[in-house]
Amino acid sequence: MGEALPRRDVDAARQRETVRALREFLPARAVLWEDEDTRPYECDGLTAYRRVPMVVALPETEAQVQRVLATCSALGVPVVPRGAGTGLSGGALPLGDGVLLSMAKFMRILRLDPLARLAVVQPGVRNAAISEAAAPFGLFYAPDPSSQIACTIGGNVAENSGGVHCLKYGLTVHNVLRVKGYTVAGEAVSFGSEALDAPGYDLLALAIGSEGLLAVTTEVTVRLLPRPPAARVVMASFDDVQKAGDAVAAVIAAGIIPAGLEMMDRPATRATEEFAGAGYDLEAAVILLCESDGAPEEVEEEVARMREVLARAGATRMTESRDETERLRFWSGRKAAFPAMGRISPDYYCMDGTIPRRRLGEVLGFIAEMERKYGLRCPNVFHAGDGNLHPLILFDANDADQLRRTEAFAGEVLEKCVAVGGTITGEHGVGVEKIDQMCVQFRPAELEVFHAVKRAFDPRGLLNPGKAVPTLARCAEFGRRHVHAASAPHADLPRF
């Protein structure tokens, strides 16, 4: 993060050659190369990294996508695919000598089958637009990233995106039936089927979360679920972070899988309250938002059990949403947490790591320690139910030293996640942001397997190169800089 990327050194001849080749089948409006046209694509949601692409291609048909890829392959020009550019790990960071392939024009819902409970959509369809189209049939698409009004399903597939409701309904990988696309050579590929099962290896799971390294998605078949008729959220206050962490584990241990179970600490509730007016308890050290959904009777019973468990775990105050308006108001603060940080800090850096639930208190204590060590504030807003942390480090990007400290802070927190048996990403992907921490998470032999998978789809390394999986040389260099990048403990256990 915060790498000072040089102003691009465009190889003018290379650029002319690429533009000419693409213009043979793309209209003028679909090939951008002048600085004022390509500059808007210089970064995605991870704005600390910027690089202006050599050329931007905006194909409108699948045949054009196929030809863009085949053409770039023939010229040996690398390609970076991009959806809405809302990703937080820099997965769509362009290459100064590459083509940025925007899938933004693919905005059609091709088919919605309420009986089969599925929708076939183009990759540029927004996440929320699927649920909007399914609403008249009483259905919805479950994964709900915070950016769901803007982010696209193609990007969700690339990052295996999650959201508040993933605790109960699963991540993108659990809600997609089929992905179609093209390899960088322009070869058509299809993973999965409309049925619940498909013969052969589970390549669908491989494609989802592959961060645009294996294929460019051109069509996605998603699973739709019946919208629960009722939902209610309990807001519980705690005077101690450790107690709240234990409460989260207690809810799960009691056999309750809440539709959402979120935690916000006091710095986070105070920052968002001014902005969203959600009615949070600002005296509490932390609050939990615990949601139940289903049939009205089911919700009634589950909420009563949740309250019982939370009270036993030491909740100092509990408020229950009385109606839908209030429920949405309770969530409004949580959903607006990131923009609210913009009011109290020039910049913020949203991290993403996952830990076993039982280590929540310990890791939050560690983060507080890092706040003191680096002299930076770090409110916490996260998916407590599945142990997915989102510490928000507040800094000023105009101060190079703050940027450097933010980077070091984030690195230490991610490595702590690995040390307690967790992972360096819960739902944002690795991209360029966490590529060094991949060296902490995996051993060289494991990384080599990832590279072998990449080569099977893209032997020349032309599709989104330099993202997600570090080279062994990079890890060796990282290891030299970082003494504690030893092999992870509990190597025999799965990473959650």
Add this chain to the structure above:
Amino acid sequence: MTAAELRERIREAAGRRAALCLRGGGSKDFYGGEPRGELLEAGGHRGIVDYDPTELVLTARGGTPLAEVESALAAQDQMLAFEPPHFGRGATLGGCVAAGLSGPRRAAAGALRD
């Protein structure tokens, strides 16, 4: 049987280029093609390695009987949501994963891979 013993057996067979027929409890021998190759009994590599009910995650060795996994879960009011069929008393977790079979709840709760 330890993981090291299992690995040694596989290495040894690979060295001779001998095909292996992996077998847990043998409860699904009837399913799929005719079993071929030298029998590699993996049922001895068993036991639950880690289970914390608050994490909703259980780690067990491949040869662990499915019944053992299910009763450990049931003791904590938890279950395998995909309802794997056993097809006999010896069914193991490894065989369950290899066969990829799920029960009627699959439509709602997801399959084994989910």
